[in-house]
Amino acid sequence: xVQLAESGGGLVQAGGSLRLSCxxxxxxxxxxxxxxxxxxxxxxxxxxxxxxxxxxSTYYADSxxxxxxxxxxxxxxxxxxxxxxxxxxxxxxxxxAVGTNDYTKYDTPGGxxxxxxxxxxxxxx
Numbered sequence: 001x002v003q004l005a006e007s008g009g010g011l012v013q014a015g016g017s018l019r020l021s022c023x024x025x026x027x028x029x030x031x032x033x034x035x036x037x038x039x040x041x042x043x044x045x046x047x048x049x050x051x052x053x054x055x056x057s058t059y060y061a062d063s064x065x066x067x068x069x070x071x072x073x074x075x076x077x078x079x080x081x082x083x084x085x086x087x088x089x090x091x092x093x094x095x096x097a098v099g100t101n102d103y104t105k106y107d108t109p110g111g112x113x114x115x116x117x118x119x120x121x122x123x124x125x
Contacts, residue, residue: 002026002114006096009119012086016123020081022096022116027077033099034079035112036070038092038121047107050099051079059106063089086123093118 008020022034036048049060051070058070069082079096097112105111 002098004096004098004114004116006094006116006119009094009121011122011124014087014123014125016086017082017084018086018121020083020094020096020119020121022079022081024077024079024098027098027114031074033101033103033106034072035097035099035106036079036081036094037097037109037112038090038094039118040092043092045095045109048094049081050106061107083121086121088123088125091121091123093120 003025005023006020008018012018031053033053035050037045038048039045047061048064049058049068049070051058051072055072060068067085072079095118096116098114099106099112102111
């Protein structure tokens with residue numbers, strides 16, 4: 001049974017930082033591509049970033065580029081999202097996900113097969 005669990009969310013002031021973690025278990029494939037998405041109230045789930053199987057390639061939404069960094073530690077079955085210079089617009093529930101090998105869909109929810117339950121990030125102004 002595949003499980004993903006996000007942690008590290010919380011309330012932070014604008015300009016602050018948070019580090020989200022995603023712990024995985026039960027995966028039968030090693031080092032899958034992975035991603036982060038977020039969903040604000042009343043909005044669709046949107047792409048935040050993606051990390052390749054090797055970890056050498058990362059891709060980000062324009063809205064977070066230069067502020068967020070994705071990394072992974074496959075020895076710990078974990079992925080991370082370091083968020084800096086946070087803005088109120090970053091307020092959302094953040095989800096981690098395990099991707100498929102269809103790299104053309106890395107920035108859409110359809111390119112992912114397993115999802116965590118999400119962790120709330122709230123940025124106050």
